[in-house]
Amino acid sequence: MGTENVGNDVVSRENFQPCAEDIQRWMANAFDMAKDALENGEVPVGCLMVYNNEILGKGRNEVNETKNATRHAEMVALDQVLEWCRHRDLDPRTVCERTVLYVTVEPCIMCAGALRLTNIPLVVYGCNNDRFGGCGSVLDIPSADLPHTGSSFKCISGFRGEEAVEMLKTFYKQENPNAPKPKTRKE
Amino acid sequence: MEPQPKRRKESECDFDSWVAYPVLSNEQSQDTELIEAFAAPIINKKETSRLIKELAKVYPLPGLLHIKRVRSCKDKGSPHPLEVIVCLASDAPVIDHSKDMHISDLSSSGRLNCEGLGDPFLVKIPACPPLTRPQFEQASKHWPTSFHEDKQVTVALKGQLFTSSQKAKMQEYMMAAVAAARAGQQSGMEAVGAAVVDPEAERILAVGHDCRKGGHPLHHAIMVCIDLVARGQGGGAYTYDKYPACQSVLPYSSPSQKQGASTMTTCGVVQDGDSAEESGQPYICTGYDLYVTREPCVMCAMALVHSRIGRVFYGTASTDGAFGTKYKIHAQKDLNHRFEVFKGVLGQQCEDLNRPVPYIKMNS
Numbered sequence: 001m002g003t004e005n006v007g008n009d010v011v012s013r014e015n016f017q018p019c020a021e022d023i024q025r026w027m028a029n030a031f032d033m034a035k036d037a038l039e040n041g042e043v044p045v046g047c048l049m050v051y052n053n054e055i056l057g058k059g060r061n062e063v064n065e066t067k068n069a070t071r072h073a074e075m076v077a078l079d080q081v082l083e084w085c086r087h088r089d090l091d092p093r094t095v096c097e098r099t100v101l102y103v104t105v106e107p108c109i110m111c112a113g114a115l116r117l118t119n120i121p122l123v124v125y126g127c128n129n130d131r132f133g134g135c136g137s138v139l140d141i142p143s144a145d146l147p148h149t150g151s152s153f154k155c156i157s158g159f160r161g162e163e164a165v166e167m168l169k170t171f172y173k174q175e176n177p178n179a180p181k182p183k184t185r186k187e
Numbered sequence: 188m189e190p191q192p193k194r195r196k197e198s199e200c201d202f203d204s205w206v207a208y209p210v211l212s213n214e215q216s217q218d219t220e221l222i223e224a225f226a227a228p229i230i231n232k233k234e235t236s237r238l239i240k241e242l243a244k245v246y247p248l249p250g251l252l253h254i255k256r257v258r259s260c261k262d263k264g265s266p267h268p269l270e271v272i273v274c275l276a277s278d279a280p281v282i283d284h285s286k287d288m289h290i291s292d293l294s295s296s297g298r299l300n301c302e303g304l305g306d307p308f309l310v311k312i313p314a315c316p317p318l319t320r321p322q323f324e325q326a327s328k329h330w331p332t333s334f335h336e337d338k339q340v341t342v343a344l345k346g347q348l349f350t351s352s353q354k355a356k357m358q359e360y361m362m363a364a365v366a367a368a369r370a371g372q373q374s375g376m377e378a379v380g381a382a383v384v385d386p387e388a389e390r391i392l393a394v395g396h397d398c399r400k401g402g403h404p405l406h407h408a409i410m411v412c413i414d415l416v417a418r419g420q421g422g423g424a425y426t427y428d429k430y431p432a433c434q435s436v437l438p439y440s441s442p443s444q445k446q447g448a449s450t451m452t453t454c455g456v457v458q459d460g461d462s463a464e465e466s467g468q469p470y471i472c473t474g475y476d477l478y479v480t481r482e483p484c485v486m487c488a489m490a491l492v493h494s495r496i497g498r499v500f501y502g503t504a505s506t507d508g509a510f511g512t513k514y515k516i517h518a519q520k521d522l523n524h525r526f527e528v529f530k531g532v533l534g535q536q537c538e539d540l541n542r543p544v545p546y547i548k549m550n551s
């Protein structure tokens with residue numbers, strides 16, 4: 001670990017992309033997490049952060065137990081990545097610059113901001129987040145002109161999107177049978 | 188924050204030195220959009236009411252209910268005291284511009300009896316109803332427009348929304364944020380501070396400063412404050428024991444506490460299981476105000492939306508700011524929570540934080 005060529009990190013960050021099989025594999029993992037959450041009555045969102053073929057962060061929404069409305073799965077997973085770096089005395093920036101977020105639902109505006117600030121280069125996600133989506137649905141944070149807010153990042157969207165929507169629908173139907181048309185939400 | 192009457196120069200600062208201006212939505216702050224229309228003088232006053240009725244039928248102006256169809260042109264030296272909007276330029280038949288235009292060109296194949304109308308001319312009229320007094324004044328220069336004034340917005344735009352005693356309180360809260368920013372700066376952080384306030388109880392519930400240099404790139408002052416409020420209510424994801432200037436205080440949860448002095452506790456100690464449980468929702472900042480020395484970034488702005496903050500006050504704008512500069516997250520369409528944002532509170536002192544202030548002792 002920590003063997004990356006840091007010297008040309010700008011180039012490597014921009015060209016950084018895992019191969020198609022890796023994306024398949026890690027997204028399958030994220031969907032398994034979401035299914036698992038659904039079966040346990042939790043919001044069916046799967047989220048993992050992968051660096052060098054290793055899962056550094058595996059988040060789930062912790063808003064209720066912390067009473068902190070910002071504890072979305074992505075924020076929890078980012079904390080685990082930072083913790084991992086701290087244990088190994090690695091610079092979080094150099095690690096984050098080679099870390100991919102795989103998540104079943106589009107990150108919200110806040111999380112998209114956090115991903116910029118931590119220099120995550122790539123996010124692969126399933127369905128859109130119509131209510132809070134920060135990667136195009138409400139605002140497009142990854143490609144916005146925000147020179148003082150970390151770095152822009154790339155997104156691969158729509159990966160098994162319908163399946164992700166279905167899981168959310170199932171969850172909100174269970175939670176409130178009288179609910180109107182379910183929306184993709186992550187709270 | 189514990190009262191510290193004579194701490195630093197700015198505690199004597201006069202609260203007339205700053206003005207809090209509202210950060211309005213784009214719809215409220217943009218210039219009036221104009222569209223072209225044909226107007227014509229009414230040369231026979233007796234035809235006026237017939238003309239108005241017929242025009243409403245032949246050339247209705249849907250979506251332009253704010254436009255007054257007839258205007259008086261008393262100060263134009265015109266021999267005819269009234270002018271009327273005939274139709275939008277886009278509704279008019281294609282016109283040969285090489286010839287002078289005649290009112291019969293707009294008769295819509297005779298459906299409009301042009302009797303009593305003079306020859307038409309182009310005018311520009313406001314496309315949308317004015318939302319603020321400046322927009323109304325601008326719109327009225329082009330064509331008379333009706334205006335349903337929101338008096339509070341008018342007063343706020345003049346910087347007169349808050350009374351002197353409200354400003355004194357606001358200044359006190361922002362000074363707590365400034366003090367936290369300075370304390371953070373002393374421990375090597377960027378000089379940004381924030382405070383969450385319960386405006387009903389007139390109490391500061393949490394004070395925090397930027398903690399990024401402490402090893403976490405997302406510990407902006409606002410994120411710290413939100414977590415401190417959560418911790419004050421028995422939740423929280425972090426401890427900030429390393430930073431004595433980051434503190435939370437118990438919210439009022441019992442009448443006995445309400446009478447007592449504010450109990451400031453360092454964050455690790457506070458446990459209050461009951462009060463936050465009532466709603467079952469983690470919207471912990473509902474009804475609270477946030478004071479922050481500079482305009483928040485997009486992450487922090489959205490964190491405040493998620494936390495259902497009541498109002499936000501900031502000192503100075505920032506380059507990537509999300510409450511006015513790059514975005515207006517508080518007025519963003521599609522988001523489920525909107526709130527008021529004011530800027531300029533203690534503006535100069537907050538601006539001064541951007542300059543390095545070496546070796547200022549903060550002890551009191």
Ligand SMILES: [Zn+2]
Nearest residue numbers: 072107108111
């Ligand atoms: Zn989020």
Ligand SMILES: [Zn+2]
Nearest residue numbers: 407483484487
């Ligand atoms: Zn921020």
